[in-house]
Amino acid sequence: MTLLRSKLGMLIALAALATPQIAEAQSSDFQEGVQLLQRGRREEALAAFQRVLAADLSHAEAYELWKSTESDIFTDMLMEGGEFELFAKRVIGLAKMGRAERLNDEAAIKDLVQALRSTENVMERRRIIRKLSADHGEYAVPYLLRALAESSDDDWRVTAMNALTDMSTDVVPPLIEALATDDPFLRRNVALVLGYVGDPRAAGILTALAGGDPDGGVVAAASGSATRCGSSGDALALLLKDGDDYHHRRASVLRSSDYSDVVWNWGAKGLVSVPIPRAIYSNEMSRRAYQRALRVRADSLEGLAGIARACIVTEAKLTALAEAGEDVAGLEEQAAQNSLAVSAAGTEALDLALQWSVATGDSATGVLLIRALAELATVPTQGLLSALASSDGAMRGEAAVALAAVAFTGGQAAGAPVVAALGASAGREIVRIAAIIDSDSARAHSVGQALDGYGVHVNYSATGASGLTMIYRVPGLDVVLVGDRMPDLTIDQVISAIHQNTATAETPVFLVTSNENLAESYGGRVTGVISDASDLSALSSVFDTGLTGDRAEADDLSRRASRALGLLAGAGHTDLGPALGDLAGTLASRPDSVTIPALIALGGAGNQAQIAPIIAVVTDAKRSDEARIAAADALRGIFGRQAVTGVDFASLGALLASDASFEVQAATSRAIGRLQLSPSDRTNLILSIQRN
Structure with a gap:
């Protein structure tokens, strides 16, 4: 603490010089936090720093704060550990993003590169390199890269290579793409720089070059550089791992500061940046890693599976962005190519990708892969069967629908597990789902138990990182509750990640805290604040709304499961007994989009046990004519297959003399026509209809 305190006075002065881009309140809170920490008043200092983040510090503001602060101060705060470390990391991360937003200034970069080339002063070179790195990062690479191809100017080439080496790891993705050049001299020098940087993300491609480049100089450079980057010697395994790590957004390849708004391509014009929505950055980087893996070994099923997985997720995200009103113009071609690549990858690759999703609990991706497989598979696959046996309801239901389609198309019987899963999906009431991210286990479970009393399913996470992983994987969240302290991330980081x-x-998003000042600070960024388990009234507005997004998807799955059972019933190969109770259970309260397909299935496979709930639909004047007609048709199907007893004939007969529509009466009459009745019962029925 001594070193930190000795520098805090300097920090106060520097903070006061921050540019007007920083809001006055945030600057004031930051300075107050610094002063309090200098005096050892840690809790009060932490509260001030929390206010800085709660005010939703922008990337630009964080960058200005970071620029105006002695770097050693943040280093010392990082060494302090605990929530001071979290605060420092958050500001630094936001600052890096702020820096990225002003990176692509061609004139400024050219001026700095020219200044770097012109000076022989070592200290001045270091200053220029720091500025290139801090202000322009990866966007400076194309301008320095040209020097690496100049064989006639050794001094400038070495200077440029040293500059790239001394810049941050932002330079690694564009340098990896530059390895696609046809110029072996440039390829060699890029490989050398990547080795000097030593970033593990380059190990796979460098290992591939070391094992297959036609130029001996490139092989030698790539071999040594691959070792410096931690290569295992297996290029395929390294690239496949990169692809999987990018898909799961693991910190080994993608820290929060590694996200970019561009990817890089090598073409006729050299190294060029291509804008990309940040939401699909990890998926695009995953696709590229798997593509490199396939160049190492064209018959790699894992490579094909990885590309299919990356493409199908990217396509879904682009569709979601477009539906949300985001501008995705210019990406239509990529979306089309992704769609083609998914099917072209083939059933075996898609199935392997699905097995990965089942094994990792990646429900959102698994559902997409199952739907793709449903259009291609002609026999039950290992992935579909694994999804059917999984504990994830969404994957299990989608797999059942897909396997039912396979059975129907092939004229085969669907197995009992498929029928049971279809029945469960058709009959499932759509429950509300909440996520609680809170390191206070007692408080989290107290709130969770209270929510459970309202019929809400609750997922728990004790850390910010595991909580964010959970919300990425659990589809259909209705609400997220974030505790006021976590051991690994700030409240601001978690809330920002959820919104992004x-x-x-x-x-x-609701903040769970009894700290009134903290609640007030975050008031503009959350839906509401909950103090404890006794204070859940604010959530009523959430659970009173209709179904949207993934909830609507789940309701649609119910409809499709009912329809699949109807098709299987019509084909006549499958025993639907395990699903009949669930189908009947949909009739009382589910929408027509679910109950009508269920009634069709019951008409083809139902029995005596389902007659009463079906009659309840027929005779309910509040139900739609479409549902009542479907119910009457279901009765007609059951009455035609088997003799039944105990039927509420009187209510059906009364309907024929009621003010129900003629279409409903006609459908009911046809059902009664198949019912085993005595001649006197039929005479009384006709006389009740024809009263004159």
């Missing part, structure tokens, strides 16, 4: 994630951008 496409799937949860519109999900209500």
